[in-house]
Amino acid sequence: MLLGVLSDVQDDMTSGDSSSRDLLQKAESEAQVQEWLSEQVRLRSNGRYHVHRETEVSGGNKPDIVVSATAALAEAAIEVKHGGREKGWSVRRLESALTKQLAENYLKPASRRWGVLVVSHHGNRTWRDPDTRAVLQFRDVIDRLERLAAKTTQNSLGPVGLQVFGIDASLDQG
Numbered sequence: 001m002l003l004g005v006l007s008d009v010q011d012d013m014t015s016g017d018s019s020s021r022d023l024l025q026k027a028e029s030e031a032q033v034q035e036w037l038s039e040q041v042r043l044r045s046n047g048r049y050h051v052h053r054e055t056e057v058s059g060g061n062k063p064d065i066v067v068s069a070t071a072a073l074a075e076a077a078i079e080v081k082h083g084g085r086e087k088g089w090s091v092r093r094l095e096s097a098l099t100k101q102l103a104e105n106y107l108k109p110a111s112r113r114w115g116v117l118v119v120s121h122h123g124n125r126t127w128r129d130p131d132t133r134a135v136l137q138f139r140d141v142i143d144r145l146e147r148l149a150a151k152t153t154q155n156s157l158g159p160v161g162l163q164v165f166g167i168d169a170s171l172d173q174g
Helices: 004-017 019-026 029-043 092-106 139-153
Strands: 049-053 065-069 073-080 114-121 161-168
Touching: 004 019, 004 029, 004 114, 004 161, 019 029, 019 139, 029 049, 029 065, 029 073, 029 114, 073 092, 092 139, 092 161, 114 139, 139 161
Parallel strands: 073 114, 114 161
Antiparallel strands: 049 065, 065 073
């Protein structure tokens, strides 16, 4: 369900009659992206879930957004990373955000065993493959993170489910 909502957000960005692409492109901070995304997810809830910002979990670790079901005791954590060049998120740092920050730190509660790493793309940005030093486009980075998410099925407390979703606000969609 949540991935469908995120897909709707991306579809509206690329083909909707009115889009907040310009707004997202101008986001200078992760907090701005988090606020925009939590609003987008909340507006699409149709009473199926609640959206909360930065709920405290054990050890002071806080996911950016928590989505909780209305009909069951189930939650999902969303960790948002601003993919702009000036934010400095390397491929390795994004991998660590996925496996350590999201999977290990934010998926500790028994009711929260599933999470999504959302990376936003704001324009002309590339990354370097940490192994080969090859230039990676946004889609390459998301593909790499998706493969890592598929292999990460446990944390120290048991089974977890991870997904990665890229929101591309760039004009080139590359």
